[in-house]
Amino acid sequence: MKQFKKEEGRRRAKEIAMERKEQARLHEQGLGEVGRSGRHGARNQDRHKQFVRWLIQTFPQLQTESAGNTKSLPIQVLDVAGGKGELAARLSMCHAINVVVVDPRPADVANCFETVVLPRLPKKWQQRIRQQSDEDANFVSKKINSRVSQLVTTLDDRTINSAAIQDAIRSSSLLIGMHADSATEAIVDAALAADKPFVVVPCCVFPRLFPQRNVEREDGSHIPVRTHQQFVEYLLQKDSRFVKDLLPFEGRNVAVLWKGEKSASNNGTRPLTCPRDGTNRLAPYNPTHTSAISMAIDMLHLQSNDVLFDLGCGDGRMLIKAAQRVEGIRCVGIDIDSTLIKCGQDSIAKLQETSPGSYLDRSSIDIRCGDVLEEIEAIGHAPTRSTGETPIQKMTLLDEATAVFVYLLPTGLEKIKPLLDEAATRRQKCGEPFRVVSYMFKIPGIIAKETSLETKAKCPLYLYHWER
Ligand SMILES: C[S@@+](CC[C@H](N)C(=O)[O-])C[C@H]1O[C@@H](n2cnc3c(N)ncnc32)[C@H](O)[C@@H]1O
Numbered sequence: 001m002k003q004f005k006k007e008e009g010r011r012r013a014k015e016i017a018m019e020r021k022e023q024a025r026l027h028e029q030g031l032g033e034v035g036r037s038g039r040h041g042a043r044n045q046d047r048h049k050q051f052v053r054w055l056i057q058t059f060p061q062l063q064t065e066s067a068g069n070t071k072s073l074p075i076q077v078l079d080v081a082g083g084k085g086e087l088a089a090r091l092s093m094c095h096a097i098n099v100v101v102v103d104p105r106p107a108d109v110a111n112c113f114e115t116v117v118l119p120r121l122p123k124k125w126q127q128r129i130r131q132q133s134d135e136d137a138n139f140v141s142k143k144i145n146s147r148v149s150q151l152v153t154t155l156d157d158r159t160i161n162s163a164a165i166q167d168a169i170r171s172s173s174l175l176i177g178m179h180a181d182s183a184t185e186a187i188v189d190a191a192l193a194a195d196k197p198f199v200v201v202p203c204c205v206f207p208r209l210f211p212q213r214n215v216e217r218e219d220g221s222h223i224p225v226r227t228h229q230q231f232v233e234y235l236l237q238k239d240s241r242f243v244k245d246l247l248p249f250e251g252r253n254v255a256v257l258w259k260g261e262k263s264a265s266n267n268g269t270r271p272l273t274c275p276r277d278g279t280n281r282l283a284p285y286n287p288t289h290t291s292a293i294s295m296a297i298d299m300l301h302l303q304s305n306d307v308l309f310d311l312g313c314g315d316g317r318m319l320i321k322a323a324q325r326v327e328g329i330r331c332v333g334i335d336i337d338s339t340l341i342k343c344g345q346d347s348i349a350k351l352q353e354t355s356p357g358s359y360l361d362r363s364s365i366d367i368r369c370g371d372v373l374e375e376i377e378a379i380g381h382a383p384t385r386s387t388g389e390t391p392i393q394k395m396t397l398l399d400e401a402t403a404v405f406v407y408l409l410p411t412g413l414e415k416i417k418p419l420l421d422e423a424a425t426r427r428q429k430c431g432e433p434f435r436v437v438s439y440m441f442k443i444p445g446i447i448a449k450e451t452s453l454e455t456k457a458k459c460p461l462y463l464y465h466w467e468r
Contacts, residue, residue: 047251051201062173082101086112086117088148175187244257283408310333312406316345333367362392383426404436407438434465437464449464450463
């Protein structure tokens with residue numbers, strides 16, 4: 001454990017040093033954040049005060065709702081990685097807002113209020129609170145206990161589905177993460193999954209802890225997220241409704257937020273990320289670049305009698321392209337994230353409306369919400385393929401797919417391998433071809449027939465002719 005902590009400390013120090021270097025470089029180019037230096041702002045005594053002020057201005061509903069609308073639920077803020085509880089102390093005591101702090105270290109919020117916040121409040125407020133404390137020595141702790149509670153835990157993939165965290169998210173009106181380090185992205189994903197407004201102020205990036213994060217550059221290529229600026233961009237790219245704002249304090253002061261507007265300007269090109277849903281997750285959402293989609297279609301040599309599956313299809317962009325390009329082909333997509341599927345279905349409906357007569361119709365494409373791994377149970381069973389034509393909505397990978405596209409993590413590819421094996425065996429028995437293109441990652445243990453580097457993002461595509 002000691003050794004682990006030492007290594008963790010060293011790793012963090014290295015990453016902070018890297019970020020400082022990047023920050024200094026940006027400053028030299030006039031691109032840095034507000035403030036004199038690239039420091040993280042940990043020594044900026046006013047940052048919580050300024051952040052709370054900004055919160056109240058940016059989310060005015062916090063004040064109006066907490067001001068006593070007894071009919072609606074009391075306003076509650078979920079403060080992730082709340083540390084010693086200064087935000088909770090300020091929000092609860094100065095603005096009568098209920099707060100749930102999520103942090104693995106227990107916070108003494110009352111003590112934080114008395115020692116850190118109170119001495120910096122205007123004299124009049126100090127006098128009033130001291131008077132009330134003279135009348136009742138427990139005045140502060142009683143007030144804070146009635147408004148602040150804590151979940152002593154982290155917010156991450158392991159804890160996100162716990163009943164306590166889910167309850168707290170459901171009953172909160174706003175999720176916040178001020179320098180929440182490794183929890184930052186989890187806050188954004190949790191807020192999206194629950195349709196709640198949020199604000200995060202990213203701090204450390206932890207590129208080695210999150211190597212799968214990629215950010216899209218202006219030329220359409222993708223690069224791994226290594227710097228603070230790239231991390232902010234990466235979060236913004238999750239959804240076109242997200243915006244950033246600069247907070248009035250030094251150091252890491254860029255906030256990424258969504259005010260919760262229901263009139264989504266999301267046009268399907270930047271759909272929501274998938275909720276974190278435990279062990280069956282084969283990959284996080286990251287759309288395949290358009291140029292790679294075209295190349296994958298070419299590599300698969302798709303014909304009109306093919307049935308193409310995209311396992312983890314996201315918003316179905318690969319299948320839409322294939323259905324538009326190859327007359328007669330049937331394209332089926334499965335994704336665990338219903339929001340992405342909804343986005344894709346909306347795009348298909350729009351395209352069908354605007355380009356009638358194209359190959360894209362109800363019998364050529366079907367994208368559905370589901371878990372790809374569910375089909376594994378059917379492996380031991382006899383094929384259910386009927387003699388007549390199966391309607392596209394009933395087509396399964398094992399019984400109908402002749403071509404497959406995947407963009408999944410290596411661990412995900414390993415998990416779906418038995419499915420691909422079985423589908424290949426069944427096709428071979430019928431004398432039909434079966435080929436797979438995997439974007440970005442090789443399928444472990446199989447030799448690719450062809451490898452292509454997609455020109456724009458320089459990301460590989462691997463073609464497999466699956467012969468059993
Ligand atoms: C990297 S994205 C690829 C999206 C799409 N194929 C594309 O190329 O644009 C991986 C997708 O797999 C989905 N996914 C992860 N685990 C899954 C599972 N067990 N069943 C179905 N979809 C899954 C995610 O929701 C995500 O949309």
